[in-house]
Amino acid sequence: xxxxxxxxxxxxxxxxxxxxxxxxxxxxxxxxxxxxxxxxxxxxxxxxxxxxxxxxxxxxxxxxxxxxxxxxxxxxxxxxxxxxxxxxxxxxxxxxxxxxxxxxxxxxxxxxxxxxxxxxxxxxxxxxxxxxxxxxxxxxxxxxxxxxxxxxxxxxxxxxxxxxxxxxxxxxxxxxxxxxxxxxxxxxxxxxxxxxxxxxxxxxxxxxxxxxxxxxxxxxxxxxxxxxxxxxxxxxxxxxxxxxxxxxxxxxxxxxxxxxxxxxxxxxxxxxxxxxxxxxxxxxxxxxxxxxxxxxxxxxxxxxxxxxxxxxxxxxxxxxxxxxxxxxxxxxxxxxxxxxxxxxxxxxxxxxxxxxxxxxxxxxxxxxxxxxxxxxxxxxxxxxxxxxxxxxxxxxxxxxxxxxxxxxxxxxxxxxxxxxxxxxxxxxxxxxxxxxxxxxxxxxxxxxxxxxxxxxxxxxxxxxxxxxxxxxxxxxxxxxxxxxxxxxxxxxxxxxxxxxxxxxxxxxxxxxxxxxxxxxxxxxxxxxxxxxxxxxxxxxxxxxxxxxxxxxx
Amino acid sequence: xxxxxxxxxxxxxxxxxxxxxxxxxxxxxxxxxxxxxxxxxxxxxxxxxxxxxxxxxxxxxxxxxxxxxxxxxxxxxxxxxxxxxxxxxxxxxxxxxxxxxxxxxxxxxxxxxxxxxxxxxxxxxxxxxxxxxxxxxxxxxxxxxxxxxxxxxxxxxxxxxxxxxxxxxxxxxxxxxxxxxxxxxxxxxxxxxxxxxxxxxxxxxxxxxxxxxxxxxxxxxxxxxxxxxxxxxxxxxxxxxxxxxxxxxxxxxxxxxxxxxxxxxxxxxxxxxxxxxxx
Numbered sequence: 001x002x003x004x005x006x007x008x009x010x011x012x013x014x015x016x017x018x019x020x021x022x023x024x025x026x027x028x029x030x031x032x033x034x035x036x037x038x039x040x041x042x043x044x045x046x047x048x049x050x051x052x053x054x055x056x057x058x059x060x061x062x063x064x065x066x067x068x069x070x071x072x073x074x075x076x077x078x079x080x081x082x083x084x085x086x087x088x089x090x091x092x093x094x095x096x097x098x099x100x101x102x103x104x105x106x107x108x109x110x111x112x113x114x115x116x117x118x119x120x121x122x123x124x125x126x127x128x129x130x131x132x133x134x135x136x137x138x139x140x141x142x143x144x145x146x147x148x149x150x151x152x153x154x155x156x157x158x159x160x161x162x163x164x165x166x167x168x169x170x171x172x173x174x175x176x177x178x179x180x181x182x183x184x185x186x187x188x189x190x191x192x193x194x195x196x197x198x199x200x201x202x203x204x205x206x207x208x209x210x211x212x213x214x215x216x217x218x219x220x221x222x223x224x225x226x227x228x229x230x231x232x233x234x235x236x237x238x239x240x241x242x243x244x245x246x247x248x249x250x251x252x253x254x255x256x257x258x259x260x261x262x263x264x265x266x267x268x269x270x271x272x273x274x275x276x277x278x279x280x281x282x283x284x285x286x287x288x289x290x291x292x293x294x295x296x297x298x299x300x301x302x303x304x305x306x307x308x309x310x311x312x313x314x315x316x317x318x319x320x321x322x323x324x325x326x327x328x329x330x331x332x333x334x335x336x337x338x339x340x341x342x343x344x345x346x347x348x349x350x351x352x353x354x355x356x357x358x359x360x361x362x363x364x365x366x367x368x369x370x371x372x373x374x375x376x377x378x379x380x381x382x383x384x385x386x387x388x389x390x391x392x393x394x395x396x397x398x399x400x401x402x403x404x405x406x407x408x409x410x411x412x413x414x415x416x417x418x419x420x421x422x423x424x425x426x427x428x429x430x431x432x433x434x435x436x437x438x439x440x441x442x443x444x445x446x447x448x449x450x451x452x453x454x455x456x457x458x459x460x461x462x463x464x465x466x467x468x469x470x471x472x473x474x475x476x477x478x479x480x481x482x483x484x485x486x487x488x489x490x491x492x493x494x495x496x497x498x499x500x501x502x503x504x505x506x507x508x509x510x511x512x513x514x515x516x517x518x519x520x521x522x523x524x525x526x527x528x529x530x531x532x533x534x535x536x537x538x539x540x541x542x543x544x545x546x547x548x549x550x551x552x553x
Numbered sequence: 554x555x556x557x558x559x560x561x562x563x564x565x566x567x568x569x570x571x572x573x574x575x576x577x578x579x580x581x582x583x584x585x586x587x588x589x590x591x592x593x594x595x596x597x598x599x600x601x602x603x604x605x606x607x608x609x610x611x612x613x614x615x616x617x618x619x620x621x622x623x624x625x626x627x628x629x630x631x632x633x634x635x636x637x638x639x640x641x642x643x644x645x646x647x648x649x650x651x652x653x654x655x656x657x658x659x660x661x662x663x664x665x666x667x668x669x670x671x672x673x674x675x676x677x678x679x680x681x682x683x684x685x686x687x688x689x690x691x692x693x694x695x696x697x698x699x700x701x702x703x704x705x706x707x708x709x710x711x712x713x714x715x716x717x718x719x720x721x722x723x724x725x726x727x728x729x730x731x732x733x734x735x736x737x738x739x740x741x742x743x744x745x746x747x748x749x750x751x752x753x754x755x756x757x758x759x760x761x762x763x764x765x766x767x768x769x770x771x772x773x774x775x776x777x778x779x780x781x782x783x784x785x786x787x788x789x790x791x792x793x794x795x796x797x798x799x800x801x802x803x804x805x806x807x808x809x810x811x812x813x814x815x816x817x818x819x820x821x822x823x824x825x826x827x828x829x830x831x832x
Contacts, residue, residue: 091677093661213577218691221579222617233574264684272613278606279749280683318675320685417602417751421662422632424602424751490632497635 028072033552035136036064039088040545046492047502048527049543053095054088061086061095065102065136076107078118082170090139090169092540100170103143114150119143119167122160124181124202127330128256128289128313129237132166135532140324143167144177157184166317166326173317173326174212179204199242206235206328212318216262219282219320224271229284235261237315237329250295258287258312263319265312265353282319287312289331300365307358308334311382314352324535333531334359335377336392338410341464341482342431342451345528346414348388349536354381357388371396373408381418386426389413406435416458420529420538423490429455443472452485459526460488460499476510482526502526515552521545585618589698591690592810592825593624595666595761596653596680598633599640600747607664607683608760614690621694623808623825625738626761629653633663639745639753642799649763651770655820656680668693669822670812679819699725702824704809708802708831713793715830717767719809720786727779731813732772732820733787737764741804761806764799767791771820772812805830 039062043055054061066081082102090096105118121143123131132144146164153159161180165172183200208231216231223229241254262284270281293306310331317326331350334357338344357379365371372395379388394408414427433451440446449466466480484491487499494500508521525542595611597604608626615622628634628644629652636643656667656679665680668689672679681689701722708715719733738761746757767789775785794800810825 093657094677215688217577217579219687221582222687222691228579230579231577233577266684272610273617274613276609276613278610278613278683279603280606320688321675322682322684421603424747 028070030068030070031553032066032068034064034066034550036062036549038062038547038549040547042544044524044541044543046500047504047524047543048492048541049524052088052093052540054086055543058086058095061088063087063089074109077105078107079104089136092537098170102141102170103167112152116148116150117146119145120148120162122148122162123330124179124204125200125239125241125254125256126252126291126332128254128291128332129202129239129258129315129329130177130179130204131328131330133330135535137530138324138532138535138537140327140535141167141169142327145172146177156186157182159183166328168326174209175317176207176209177204177317177328178207194246196245197242198244200240202239202241204237204328206315206317208233208318215320216282220262222273223281224273227271227281229262229282231262231284232260235259235315248296248298250297251292252294253292254290256289256313258315260284260286261315261319263312263314263316264322267353285312287315289313291332300371302361302363304361305359306334308332308355309357309382310350310352310355312353324537327535330535334379335388335390336361336375338392340433340435340449340451341466341480342453342462343392343410343433344531345453345462346412346416346427346429347529347531347536348379348414349419349529349531351379351381351387351418354383355387356380356382369398385415385418386413387415387418402439404437406433406437408433419536423458425457427455427457429453429457445470445472456486456488458488459484459491461486474512476508476512478506478508478510478521480506484526517548517550519546519548521547585621585694587621587694587696587698589693589696589823590621590623590702590810590825590827591618591693592669592808592822593622593666593690594652594656594670594680595624595626595664596629596656596661597626597664598628598631598635599637599644599745600635601633601663602747602749602751603683604633604664605746605748605754605757607666610683610686611666612760614686618690618694620827623810623827624761625736625763625808626759627652627763631663637745637747637753639755642742642744644759644762646763646765648766648770652763652766655771669825670819671821672819698824699723699727700811700824702809702811702826704807704826704828706807706828706830708793710802713795713802715791715793715807717789717791717807717809718786719789720784721775721811722784723779723781726781727814727823729813729815730777731775731779731811731823733768733775734770734772734810734812735767735789736808736810737767737791738762738806738808739764739799739801739804740806741801742799764805765791767807775811802830 041054041059043050049055062085064083069078079101080103083099084096086095086097103119105116105120107116121132132142134141144162144164145167146162148162150158150160159182163178165176181202186197188195213231213233220228236259239254239256244251262282265283266280268281268283269277269279271277289310291308293304296303315329317328333350335348359377361375363373375392377390380386391411394406397405409432412429416423416427431451431453435449437447447468451464453462455461462482463485464482468478470476482504484501487501491499492502504524504526506521506523510519522545523542527541528539529536530539593611595607611624615624627649629649630645634645661678661680665682666686667679670679673689701724703720705718717735740760742759742762743756744759745753745755748754806827806829808827811823812820814821
């Protein structure tokens with residue numbers, strides 16, 4: 001087990017304090033939670049669930065996180081045990097094994113000052129210049145390992161500052177990060193004409209180490225002189241933001257700036273030594289993001305409009321990192337968060353270098369039984385290349401507590417060559433859906449969903465059927481089947497190269513007892529894109545049995 | 554309150570201080586002095602839109618660094634390597650798939666390339682994407698050459714028989730197990746390729762395509778714990794197949810490389826050499 005001296009000392013202090021509290025009968029509180037996944041891999045070469053060690057010979061993989069938090073008076077301490085056994089979470093195409101203390105911290109409040117040492121998660125504004133967060137499904141744990149100070153200047157104003165390094169599994173990246181954030185709350189006017197403003201400003205700095213600069217210099221010195229750029233040790237980011245509420249309206253805006261830094265731009269042409277041109281090179285440019293949303297809510301009507309423009313805002317702990325590695329900031333996505341299997345099949349990943357997007361969302365309750373939602377989003381590059389376009393409609397009908405019917409249709413255009421580096425044309429899909437929930441009794445309900453995706457691109461058209469029976473408070477049973485009705489170019493093929501219509505079934509059972517939950521599912525899953533808040537990755541096909549345990553205490 | 558504001562304003566000023574730094578100097582390019590060759594195994598495919606750029610970048614490296622760059626283009630079996638309906642040839646080979654298996658346990662984004670089969674710091678896989686090619690190459694160029702490697706080829710055009718003699722001599726004592734691999738590549742093959750703009754180029758020129766291995770895919774064993782100045786000589790013979798527009802002797806290259814090391818599961822390449830079949 002990985003355990004360095006710092007963690008060992010922390011353990012000794014943690015358990016000494018906890019033990020002394022227990023012995024002295026003081027009322028400290030220990031809380032925590034467990035999340036565990038156990039995957040049993042069953043090879044299915046037809047759908048592409050093969051050729052990784054888990055299917056070939058390992059057959060089993062697991063990942064688990066156990067959190068412990070101890071609070072007493074103005075003290076708080078936390079520790080988390082992380083475990084990965086032949087896990088495919090880090091890289092869906094490979095196996096990863098490691099275990100140890102994935103997170104620990106000590107927090108102390110001394111009057112208006114709060115001190116945190118160890119790992120911490122935080123963000124400034126909406127996250128455009130800094131967001132340290134965890135997203136387990138995507139193997140993202142960008143905690144900062146360092147020191148954070150927060151100070152309450154007054155009742156409505158507070159300031160925080162931090163310094164540390166970004167976590168990398170059980171280690172840290174070498175770059176030093178530091179930041180500061182000032183936030184406040186102001187009100188103007190009288191009660192019936194009140195304007196409230198929640199402004200904030202923030203700064204972040206990243207300092208490279210000599211090794212990182214040396215790596216960049218090694219690359220740049222091979223560029224032709226006209227294309228050479230000079231890397232900086234320090235990069236600065238600043239943001240200013242505010243939420244303004246007046247009557248029925250709420251306006252949020254944020255503007256962020258990044259000082260010129262060297263980063264890899266895959267869309268800029270590089271002149272090779274022999275004069276040929278290739279895509280992608282290190283460039284040095286400043287970056288900026290503008291994000292704004294305007295909301296209106298009155299009685300049964302809610303309208304939201306959002307706009308975002310991103311230019312060269314890929315900010316990582318090391319600029320040569322790619323995909324979801326080493327991201328320091330988070331730029332909010334600009335499309336609807338879809339939940340049904342087929343309506344969520346094509347989700348656009350936030351483009352960090354060149355993106356302009358807007359979104360409208362209208363919700364209206366016609367009466368107590370009937371309501372609807374219309375959402376429109378459009379994403380282009382700054383060069384006006386269409387990346388994503390979605391129209392989503394939803395009609396909800398409720399009849400008492402017994403029946404709930406949700407239906408609608410979605411139309412998507414998804415630029416697959418840009419988002420997945422696959423295919424040569426955008427996916428255009430039309431997806432009608434229906435979701436019917438019937439409460440049989442106070443404790444029993446049945447949920448039935450059907451979606452049909454019509455498209456000629458990628459895997460072609462799909463039909464997805466999902467049935468779930470719940471018997472509260474303990475049991476849940478589910479079955480689903482996803483069928484590739486009209487297979488297309490990317491669908492699995494037979495020996496003669498003909499695309500195959502394949503059924504992807506799943507069966508599951510869940511048992512809940514208090515705060516303990518157990519799940520057992522047989523899953524056959526097609527390759528697809530998994531996204532969380534605009535951060536996405538391609539997940540390969542899966543075939544096997546998944547057992548999960550979660551608990552809170 | 555005012556004192557506190559002054560304190561935090563001061564703190565902010567301190568935090569933001571030292572915004573200027575001494576400029577980093579980019580040294581002038583100087584040709585590498587190493588005699589250690591860099592084997593670049595590029596994983597590519599006819600359906601991969603970014604692969605033509607990858608091939609161009611490797612060709613530029615060849616032209617810039619000369620004979621120390623030894624490229625092999627491997628069309629390992631995956632979606633990107635499935636022949637297009639416009640293709641005349643299928644570049645996938647069984648040995649190519651096996652070599653890919655040495656590099657990665659599963660499919661990877663293309664193009665990707667390995668540099669002497671080294672797993673570089675901060676990388677999860679041995680093959681890396683184009684943004685890391687130059688830094689990987691630079692890292693390898695800084696390493697000491699630990700083996701002398703020479704290859705003599707003789708080819709009989711009438712019988713299409715090829716005789717190869719490889720001489721290996723370590724320049725320092727080497728611990729571990731070592732293998733010698735000999736591969737055949739072919740260049741100047743014209744066939745269809747998907748281009749970066751999504752179009753199909755029917756007249757695309759493929760270079761350095763892996764055609765076969767003369768040794769087993771992971772090489773033939775040449776010894777353990779090699780001593781400095783030991784001389785190991787290995788000979789091979791191979792008959793070039795007759796195959797229409799392919800296997801043209803003028804387009805064939807023979808590549809030999811040594812892999813191995815002490816308790817190193819990735820078995821990096823220590824040195825490599827390339828010879829044109831017909832000079």
